[in-house]
Amino acid sequence: MSNGAERMRRELMIRVVRDFTEGKLEETIDRIPLAIRPKHSQSSRCCIYHDRAVLKYRLMALLGFASENETDETRTLKSYLQEAVARKEKVKEPPLSVCSAGCSSCPDSRYNVTTNCRGCFARPCVFNCPKGAITVENQHSKIDYTKCIKCGKCEQVCPFNAIIKTTVPCEDACPVGAIRKNADGVAEIDFDRCIFCGKCFNKCPFSAIMERSQLIQILQAIRDGKKVVAMVAPSALMQFPGTVEQLFSAIHKAGFSDVMEVALGAELTTEHEAAEFAEKMIAKQPIMTTSCCTAYVELVKRHVPEFLDKVSTTPSPMRYAGRLVREKHPDAISVFIGPCIAKRLEAMNSDEIDFVMTFEELGALLAGMNIDIMSQEKWKIERPANATARNYAKSCGVTEAVILEMQEKNPEFSKIGFKLDNKFINGIDKKTAKLLKLYAMGKLPGNFLEVMSCTGGCVGGPCSLIK
Amino acid sequence: MEEQKIKIEICCGTACYMLGAAELLRLENIIPDQWKDAVDISAIPCLEACSSDNLGGAPFVKINGELMSNASVESVCEKIFEIMKTRGGH
Numbered sequence: 306m307s308n309g310a311e312r313m314r315r316e317l318m319i320r321v322v323r324d325f326t327e328g329k330l331e332e333t334i335d336r337i338p339l340a341i342r343p344k345h346s347q348s349s350r351c352c353i354y355h356d357r358a359v360l361k362y363r364l365m366a367l368l369g370f371a372s373e374n375e376t377d378e379t380r381t382l383k384s385y386l387q388e389a390v391a392r393k394e395k396v397k398e399p400p401l402s403v404c405s406a407g408c409s410s411c412p413d414s415r416y417n418v419t420t421n422c423r424g425c426f427a428r429p430c431v432f433n434c435p436k437g438a439i440t441v442e443n444q445h446s447k448i449d450y451t452k453c454i455k456c457g458k459c460e461q462v463c464p465f466n467a468i469i470k471t472t473v474p475c476e477d478a479c480p481v482g483a484i485r486k487n488a489d490g491v492a493e494i495d496f497d498r499c500i501f502c503g504k505c506f507n508k509c510p511f512s513a514i515m516e517r518s519q520l521i522q523i524l525q526a527i528r529d530g531k532k533v534v535a536m537v538a539p540s541a542l543m544q545f546p547g548t549v550e551q552l553f554s555a556i557h558k559a560g561f562s563d564v565m566e567v568a569l570g571a572e573l574t575t576e577h578e579a580a581e582f583a584e585k586m587i588a589k590q591p592i593m594t595t596s597c598c599t600a601y602v603e604l605v606k607r608h609v610p611e612f613l614d615k616v617s618t619t620p621s622p623m624r625y626a627g628r629l630v631r632e633k634h635p636d637a638i639s640v641f642i643g644p645c646i647a648k649r650l651e652a653m654n655s656d657e658i659d660f661v662m663t664f665e666e667l668g669a670l671l672a673g674m675n676i677d678i679m680s681q682e683k684w685k686i687e688r689p690a691n692a693t694a695r696n697y698a699k700s701c702g703v704t705e706a707v708i709l710e711m712q713e714k715n716p717e718f719s720k721i722g723f724k725l726d727n728k729f730i731n732g733i734d735k736k737t738a739k740l741l742k743l744y745a746m747g748k749l750p751g752n753f754l755e756v757m758s759c760t761g762g763c764v765g766g767p768c769s770l771i772k
Numbered sequence: 773m774e775e776q777k778i779k780i781e782i783c784c785g786t787a788c789y790m791l792g793a794a795e796l797l798r799l800e801n802i803i804p805d806q807w808k809d810a811v812d813i814s815a816i817p818c819l820e821a822c823s824s825d826n827l828g829g830a831p832f833v834k835i836n837g838e839l840m841s842n843a844s845v846e847s848v849c850e851k852i853f854e855i856m857k858t859r860g861g862h
Binding site: 312315316319320323340341545546547555665668669671672675676677678679680770771 | 784785786787789790791792793794815816817818822823825827828
């Protein structure tokens with residue numbers, strides 16, 4: 306297990322699915338926080354009561370509700386569950402939520418001089434500070450925070466490692482400055498700036514940032530006997546025990562009427578992306594950039610709007626897969642299963658997709674239903690997607706697919722001396738977000754730019770099982 | 773006579789897998805080279821140890837038939853070491 310926050314999140318999901326499947330969640334849900342933190346047990350926070358309060362909000366998010374919208378603190382989880390079960394329509398609200406009870410209100414990020422400081426003779430901190438913010442008093446360096454610009458040079462040059470940085474992990478992880486502390490010191494997400502990349506969700510050591518799940522709506526649709534079709538993202542390969550064919554059988558056993566590879570949608574994305582690229586190049590557009598990563602498209606929309614006309618208009622593999630499901634099963638509910646939070650946002654605005662579930666939630670669903678993947682029969686995949694399409698899960702997968710497609714479908718391009726000059730950004734952070742501004746200004750080379758929000762591509766997604 | 777290998781069975785039921793067994797599968801690559809011939813590591817289907825109210829105990833591992841709860845790379849290695857010591861010589 307990489308950390309306790311991740312473990313607790315998964316354990317709660319499994320408990321919820323298990324009790325829902327056994328038909329007793331309404332009775333048990335308000336007791337879950339007490340069952341996990343019984344009297345006299347060890348607490349992870351200041352006391353078991355604080356732990357229980359956070360667990361309650363965590364369960365609320367799992368039912369699909371944001372703790373920010375809570376108006377009545379005495380409202381039971383049972384009542385939220387009843388509302389979730391009755392929900393039939395798509396919820397069109399931001400898929401992330403900050404639990405104020407969980408947020409530790411981390412002190413502002415800044416550089417501190419510790420007692421390791423020996424007030425040395427060389428004083429490299431003083432000499433290297435570009436703003437003259439460091440002085441030495443009583444043989445101890447002191448930072449003037451009205452001058453400090455947090456460049457970190459002092460930390461790098463101190464021979465005694467005496468200068469350290471206190472960090473606010475969520476703020477530091479956010480590539481676009483969308484998460485800030487409010488007047489009460491509690492983290493708050495500005496949803497006009499947020500690109501739903503999930504980096505804060507992964508980095509908060511108090512696990513205060515939560516996704517608003519659609520798990521209950523999916524489980525209820527299955528219980529109601531509706532046709533529910535699972536579309537599994539290509540990044541699922543290697544994420545679960547057993548083979549992909551066994552995983553598909555397990556999903557079918559959980560109650561999904563059909564299981565499909567999202568990579569089939571990726572094949573269509575490749576075809577259209579290559580055609581669009583050829584068209585744009587003929588029209589003398591200097592550069593085209595990919596559109597399959599939702600967090601990246603949101604980044605452009607919200608922070609580099611001047612680059613938006615260079616983003617390809619080709620639908621993502623998820624949306625094409627959704628269309629394939631609609632053609633094959635017009636009466637079915639389509640569920641995208643992937644490692645991504647941003648896809649929840651894309652799905653909200655796409656008619657082809659009804660719900661989104663993460664790999665963590667899928668794992669919990671199977672665990673909660675006692676479905677063992679390794680003991681399943683092999684599912685007969687009607688038409689396996691091609692390898693280049695399955696490769697979309699990795700950084701540069703899209704580029705490779707488009708290059709191949711260009712060679713096959715548009716050989717005349719190379720004949721006239723045209724070259725696809727690909728560039729890529731593997732993981733969005735504060736620096737690469739700035740780099741995009743330069744691309745937008747046309748200051749950087751390349752005519753095909755692939756950007757993936759997660760390092761390594763979708764396989765490094767915030768809700769993947771193995772990182 | 774050659775000593776029997778220490779049998780490590782990692783439960784890869786979905787719950788255990790989600791709650792830590794995925795990492796335990798790396799054991800094979802992590803354990804010291806000199807142990808490699810002495811242990812036999814395998815991934816096995818659900819042991820059904822996590823049912824009832826014992827989810828908090830996942831992941832489960834069986835070492836020479838003995839069930840271990842909350843198994844981690846460290847705790848499994850410790851156990852291997854213990855068994856080797858009782859056998860004398862490693």
